[in-house]
Amino acid sequence: MGLYSRLRSAWSALHDGGYDFFSLDGKSNDVEARDYNLSAYYSNAFRGCLLAKARPLSSLPVRVYERDGDLRVKAGQPFAVALGDLLRHKWNPFMTGAEGIRWLMVTKDVLGEAFARVQYGADGLPVAIWPMSGAPTIGVDNGGRPVFRYGGDKFTQSGNYLESEVIWVKSPLLDSDGIHGRSLAELAANEIGLSLDLSEFYSHMINGEGNFPGWLETDQQLNAQGFKRLVDQLKDGGGVLRAGKIRIFDNGVHYKTTTQSMVDLNLVEQERWVLLETCRTLSVPPQEVFELSNATYSNIEQGALNFANKTLVPECVALETAFSGVLWAAGFTDCYVQLDMNGLLRGSYKERMDGYRIGIYAGVYSPNEVRAKEDMAPYEGGAEFMRSTAYSTVNPETGEVTPAVTANNNASPLPGGNGDSQRDDGGPGDAHAMGTALAVVHADMARRVRERFEDKGDSDRFRDFAGRVLAPMAEACAAEGIEYDVNSDIEEIING
Numbered sequence: 001m002g003l004y005s006r007l008r009s010a011w012s013a014l015h016d017g018g019y020d021f022f023s024l025d026g027k028s029n030d031v032e033a034r035d036y037n038l039s040a041y042y043s044n045a046f047r048g049c050l051l052a053k054a055r056p057l058s059s060l061p062v063r064v065y066e067r068d069g070d071l072r073v074k075a076g077q078p079f080a081v082a083l084g085d086l087l088r089h090k091w092n093p094f095m096t097g098a099e100g101i102r103w104l105m106v107t108k109d110v111l112g113e114a115f116a117r118v119q120y121g122a123d124g125l126p127v128a129i130w131p132m133s134g135a136p137t138i139g140v141d142n143g144g145r146p147v148f149r150y151g152g153d154k155f156t157q158s159g160n161y162l163e164s165e166v167i168w169v170k171s172p173l174l175d176s177d178g179i180h181g182r183s184l185a186e187l188a189a190n191e192i193g194l195s196l197d198l199s200e201f202y203s204h205m206i207n208g209e210g211n212f213p214g215w216l217e218t219d220q221q222l223n224a225q226g227f228k229r230l231v232d233q234l235k236d237g238g239g240v241l242r243a244g245k246i247r248i249f250d251n252g253v254h255y256k257t258t259t260q261s262m263v264d265l266n267l268v269e270q271e272r273w274v275l276l277e278t279c280r281t282l283s284v285p286p287q288e289v290f291e292l293s294n295a296t297y298s299n300i301e302q303g304a305l306n307f308a309n310k311t312l313v314p315e316c317v318a319l320e321t322a323f324s325g326v327l328w329a330a331g332f333t334d335c336y337v338q339l340d341m342n343g344l345l346r347g348s349y350k351e352r353m354d355g356y357r358i359g360i361y362a363g364v365y366s367p368n369e370v371r372a373k374e375d376m377a378p379y380e381g382g383a384e385f386m387r388s389t390a391y392s393t394v395n396p397e398t399g400e401v402t403p404a405v406t407a408n409n410n411a412s413p414l415p416g417g418n419g420d421s422q423r424d425d426g427g428p429g430d431a432h433a434m435g436t437a438l439a440v441v442h443a444d445m446a447r448r449v450r451e452r453f454e455d456k457g458d459s460d461r462f463r464d465f466a467g468r469v470l471a472p473m474a475e476a477c478a479a480e481g482i483e484y485d486v487n488s489d490i491e492e493i494i495n496g
Helices: 003-014 038-042 044-058 078-088 097-111 189-207 224-236 267-282 297-329 349-361 367-373 437-456 460-480 486-495
Strands: 062-068 071-074 090-092 113-120 126-132 137-140 146-150 159-162 166-170 214-217 254-257 335-339 392-394 401-403
Touching: 038 044, 044 097, 044 267, 044 297, 062 078, 078 090, 078 097, 078 126, 078 297, 078 335, 090 097, 097 113, 097 126, 097 166, 097 297, 166 297, 297 335, 349 367, 437 460, 437 486, 460 486
Parallel strands: none
Antiparallel strands: 062 071, 062 335, 090 126, 113 126, 113 166, 137 146, 146 159, 214 254, 392 401
């Protein structure tokens, strides 16, 4: 019995009035029997397209996050953690998380929609997810809440279930009311039928069962016994092992040939046409079902990315919304489920490395974050973010340009400056500037000025020499926004 049914029983014990329950289906509230179009599973084309979508999605890592202001953090709510564990590992003792996602994907395309029940423990946390082999009737109670009335199956008892107890996934095509999904197998019934007919035809052709390039004709009337004898004669000459055997018919029966040969039937092209039509219905590129007649090395890789972006991403969003609906219905509106698509969108090795390089230099990723994406161990210091010193910030309202500032606001002053350094890369105005290239250059300049002072003493000629030596330093500091005074620096060098 579902949570809704239990609550309803408790409510009815306290109140005489009942629930004003009505169906959105325009049908009775009894569970409708599902019409399993099993013929779709026997179509090679349709089955191949189903698995081409279901298998990649079932292999994706499942994670549960929550919003902390503008930040996304790993969900810490016990309810969200419990649901995430089920989705990642095992739905129930008989079904893994990957199998559950494959079942949802295949079922909703074949039947139009798929339902699964979330089982709760005594503590109110999810403990299992069970597939629902039937289709519940969807209704609304007098409080405006969606309610699923279900007739029951081997894993789920009959009763009414709340929105937080049911995972509901629909096919991309909806009915005229926008409530239920339409079966893609039903819409592709013509292609599925042709696929099955072709497979059956191949079987008959291999067995030699009536696939003669002609017909039998007689001007005499055949009775039941004569017709049976003719059938036996045909069977006796059928099959590969009996090919070429001479047949002798009685009752004036003679063989008439047709003008069309097996080559004229062009069965391979017919089967390819059926496959392409099925691929269009399920939004699967032909190369994903190994139809490689028009494939090249370059377009296969790009086609795989297009398949991930245009087919798998929308399917992924539908699954995420269905899983997140359980969290939202339970009151955890800041939590959501996300399937990690990075593995399917990785591209080639060179493209990934180029993208990582741009991300690291732009300060989007740290080196250790990139190494984690490639399943590599972090290293000490790899958690630091890089930032270019050539960038400046622009105020969107005033248009004022501000050079990049250092994270250390207590920088030691440059010789000849007041400490208002605007460098963020360890320039001379930084307390740790002595290891930078600019500090090394300044140290060499100061050494030359000091040696001339000790040799010649202080004079106008010495001052002119020191100014020429330190001029490049002044220009470099001006370009980097570092306050620097040549005369003050000379005095510090002399007195230093």
